Amino acid sequence: MFFKKIQDIFSSVKENVVIIGAGEVGLHLAKRLTQEEKNVVVIDKDKSRLERITQFADVQTILGSGSSPKTLALAHVEDAHYVIAVTNDDEVNLVACLFANALSPQAVKLARISNKEYEEYPNVLGGTSLNIQLMVHPESEVVRSIDRLLSLPASQDYAEFAGGHLRMVAYNIADTELVGKKLFEFKEFVKSDNIMVAAIIRDSKLVIPNGQVVLQENDLVYFAYVDVAQRDLLRFLKKNRAFFHSVCIVGGGKIGYLLAKRFEDKGLDVKIIEKDEARCEELAALLDSTLILHGDATETTLLKEENVGRMDVIVAVTADEETNILACLLAKSMGARDSVARVNKSEYLPIVKHIGIDHSVSTRLAAVNGFLSYIRQGNVVAFASVASDAAEVMEVYLAETSQLINKPLMMLAFPKNVIMLAYMRDEKVFIPHGQTVFLAGDHVIFLGEQNAMHELDALIGEKTFKQDDKNRILTTWKK
Secondary structure, three states: OOOOOHHHHOOOOOOEEEEEOOOHHHHHHHHHHHHOOOEEEEEEOOHHHHHHHHHHOOOEEEEOOOOOHHHHHHOOHHHOOEEEEOOOOHHHHHHHHHHHHHHOOOOEEEEEOOOHHHHHOHHHHOOOOOOEEEEEOHHHHHHHHHHHHHHOOOOOEEEEEHHHOEEEEEEEOOOOOOOOOEHHHHHHHHOOOOEEEEEEEEOOEEEOOOOOOEOOOOOEEEEEEEHHHHHHHHHHOOOOOOOOOEEEEEOOOHHHHHHHHHHHHOOOEEEEEEOOHHHHHHHHHHOOOOEEEEOOOOOHHHHHHOOHHHOOEEEEOOOOHHHHHHHHHHHHHOOOOEEEEEOOOOOOHHHHHHHOOOEEEOHHHHHHHHHHHHHOEOOEEEEEEEOOOOEEEEEEEOOOOOOOEOOEHHHOOOOOOEEEEEEEEOOEEEOOOOOOEEOOOOEEEEEEEHHHHHHHHHHHOOOOOOOOHHHHHHOHHHO
8 A cells, every 4th residue: 555655756747636535535536636647645544445545546545634734744745736635524624724734835725515604704714724725515516416407307417517508418319310310410400500419328338429420229418508509409309398396305414405495495395304303303493394204215114105106306315325226216116207316436326327216416526526627727617527427528718828729620639539519709609610710718618538638738728827716616615
């Protein structure tokens, strides 16, 4: 586990990153950052977690508490460009950033924070003592993701870019006229210049589209479209908007509470099933119209008694993936129309849809996306993982130094398995064509395989930070 000296690793010209916490978020951050040729040291108190992380990423590990100044010094935090605290304990993350700031004031401090009370004190967290440049609140982002997914009928995934003007939604194309057609025929059928096929998931593998790709019945297709074309896309796919009126939430933790509050505000019929009796009492005091049920959502007797099968949607968001999956399957077997399961373990993501669950969300992915977006910031305006982490979408700002400006698209060479989806100029979004010439200041949206996306850095140009970047980042969870 300690196969090189930390100081030897941190003496190179690469960016150095210290990650505190080797759970799912720390693991996937380490994988991504080492793929981008950054030097990574991971700190955790759990030896088995550290051993696991070295199986997936070429990192150095230190057994100890990330909130300990001695442990941080052992990790040579003074040479770090980034310190990312991602344990499940807010207080540990904050103390880690406190001492990291004392030992390495020049390092960028990023923290995973679950308690939304902290957002009331941005001047403290971003002040000179802690100097936290980014706070990621993954639970809030998951709530927004669930709300967006359920707002589009039968969608499998959803993301927004260019301030919401460019959207991407995933649908299974079975029973549509696209099956058996080559992609170069797509515009003939959809009859819109504002919609394109961005990516295809076939047999759990990513297919980067080109004109000769033939669409197959079981393909999951990601459509990128300008916001004004959403109605045209839904009409073409025969996806009639089916609003839901009733929802059963399994799990009354932070996510369950925030979801119930959001759905209450929309006037929906909401139930929460929670195993902890004390938490049920807390929820009853916090929520207005939500019905709080004490029990186990994996017991069929309870589900039948509460007519869960007659509800429009079941959303299972406990901390246990197995409970979430089983509760969704039971409710669906009883007649529930739609289902959403919180799934953090990456090995579960590819099988969720195959076993009959309509949607999956991940606090892990939400946190990783938030951190990577900041680390790549400057030119990177927005970032998201799609297709169960098989691909990435990145919105970048083209600086004067970019190799992409003042040249037609047909003359540009992108890394293999990377495509351009759209660009925004003067707050308007366009689908590019071969003759499109990009200008400094344009926002350009790319999609590609994880391993290829960081190769765009050389084309995009030197990092150009905007004056409002820090304020924008610090208030991310308020959007």
